[in-house]
Amino acid sequence: MNKYGNAAINATQMFNNKAAKTPLDAWNQTTFELFGANTPAQRKGCPKNAFLGLCEEGLVRGVPKGNYTYRSDSLNKAYAVEAVELLRVNPELINDRNELWKEVMGGVKKQHNSQMDVVLALWENGLIVLE
Numbered sequence: 001m002n003k004y005g006n007a008a009i010n011a012t013q014m015f016n017n018k019a020a021k022t023p024l025d026a027w028n029q030t031t032f033e034l035f036g037a038n039t040p041a042q043r044k045g046c047p048k049n050a051f052l053g054l055c056e057e058g059l060v061r062g063v064p065k066g067n068y069t070y071r072s073d074s075l076n077k078a079y080a081v082e083a084v085e086l087l088r089v090n091p092e093l094i095n096d097r098n099e100l101w102k103e104v105m106g107g108v109k110k111q112h113n114s115q116m117d118v119v120l121a122l123w124e125n126g127l128i129v130l131e
């Protein structure tokens with residue numbers, strides 16, 4: 001698991017333990033600790049918006065549905081939500097991040113940017129709502 005996967009897990013735990021008021025606050029705090037203040041890795045939007053998009057849809061255990069993303073961030077949210085839907089239908093995709101991404105993209109050639117790391121880490125740690 002990479003650092004963005006760890007960030008998603010840590011942010012979820014931080015929010016659920018009431019150590020942060022919002023999922024965004026939890027993400028910012030945990031990425032500050034993992035990457036350092038205001039570094040490019042800490043500011044990276046794709047994994048952050050994948051995490052916040054899952055939170056927004058009520059797919060992260062313990063995080064209520066809400067408005068956590070900006071309209072401009074909807075693609076990364078859509079990728080993450082689609083990945084969860086695909087995993088619900090075919091949990092074997094957990095073993096192949098690249099195949100999961102390929103299915104999310106529906107044939108469009110595009111490099112993933114840690115969105116799948118967030119989804120897979122949350123899934124593997126039982127932090128995705130399955131129903």
